[in-house]
Amino acid sequence: MTAGSKSAAHGPLHGMRVLDLSRILAGPTCTQALGDLGATVLKIENPGTGGDDTRQWGPHYVADVAGAQTDLSAYFMSTNRNKHSIAVDITTAEGQAHIRRLAADAHILIENFKPGGLDKYGLGYAEMSAENPSLVYGSISGFGQTGPNRDKPGYDLMAQGYGGLMSITGEPEGEPMKVGVGIADVMCGMYATIGLLAALRHAEATGQGQHVEVALVDAQIAWMINEGVNYLTSGALPQRRGNRHPNIVPYGVYATADGHVIIAVGNDGQFKRFTDAIGLPALANDPRFATNPGRLEHRDALADLLEPTVAQIPTQTLISALETCKVPVGPVQTLDQVFASDQVAAREMQIDMTTPAGEVCHLIGNPLKLSQTPVTYRHAPPRFGADTTRLEADNPWDTPSE
Structure with missing residues (x-):
């Protein structure tokens, strides 16, 4: 050529x-x-x-x-x-x-x-x-x-x-x-x-x-990347989790007061900033939730505590608050919103x-x-x-x- x-x-x-x-x-x-x-x-x-x-x-x-x-x-x-x-x-x-x-x-x-x-x-x-x-x-x-x-x-x-x-x-x-x-x-x-x-x-x-x-x-x-190697490493079959992540918690789609928002907490520091931002600072000091392995083990208990609070916050308010404290967050957009975006x-x-x-x-x-x-x-x-x-x-x- x-x-x-x-x-x-x-x-x-x-x-x-x-x-x-x-x-x-x-x-x-x-x-x-x-x-x-x-x-x-x-x-x-x-x-x-x-x-x-x-x-x-x-x-x-x-x-x-x-x-x-x-x-x-x-x-x-x-x-x-x-x-x-x-x-x-x-x-x-x-x-x-x-x-x-x-x-x-x-x-x-x-x-x-x-x-x-x-x-x-x-x-x-x-x-x-x-x-x-x-x-x-x-x-x-x-x-x-x-x-x-x-x-x-x-x-x-x-x-x-x-x-x-x-x-x-x-x-x-x-x-x-x-x-x-x-x-x-x-x-x-x-x-x-x-x-x-x-x-x-x-x-x-x-x-x-x-x-x-x-x-x-x-x-x-x-x-199949991480889920495939998760199985090859453990022998345990991965399960359907909807929008939940198999290796990180909290990570998924959450209902807000007027829609839905994506929250992706990748480490313990982000988790502390997240819980502070939504008014639940005690969760970061709870031994069940202080580390990601603990949050994985107790994911359902954590969801029961987070979801009612997040559901009371308007989408844009939550996005703005989490962006300010540098916690990964984003909207769930329809295609008309996607292609109309300045991005x-x-x-x-x-x-x-x-x-x-x-x-x-x-x-x-x-x-x-x-x-x-x-x-x-x-x-x-x-x-x-x-x-x-x-x-x-x-x-x-x-x-x-x-």
């Missing part, structure tokens, strides 16, 4: 060529991150299905300038900016030839077919790496390329269930609960991004590509992009802030097949606007 003099203006990955055969969420999350950092991403979509499945995942869509519904669903747009859409039927000899031609000049190929799914088209890792030895070939699947569950389908909800997350999410007496967004998919995409960039560095140094494979369930298990504006976490046809897409910004080579927003999420004519060019990867 050669970044050249434009790298600062177009991102640290300017010049990287990514052939994206993925769809739905995990793979597109990865390739959007690469695109935001400057890579040229060619998204291959199936003309027989109308493209990426999520183009049909409503109910919210961008309308065209005449007011008609487009194929730019909110779900699709969330992970498909900075890409070019090319319609290719890989089941045909012509389509397979197109993919091989593109892959011959690609730095990265990423796909999320079932394990071995591309082999029958001659597009698997062995075939593609033989033609381009430096190619970094990424595969995302539900359970991975090996293991007894290799051939089972993988969806975010199933990964959250199989990987243990749902067993610790939700109210203690409630049913197992998934996270409100497809977090297993998103985190799998993030792990894939790390692996692909690491493999790319190796390829640039040695000329040798490799196969990078990530499974939804593996990624889900990996980020979101200051951090550019809500952006607008306009398609070539004039459709305006309201999107979430990239959280990465690089001082020398910042992320760039060059291309709005593409309409299906908008860049298919690129296949007729001598160099399909030629993108002057990149």
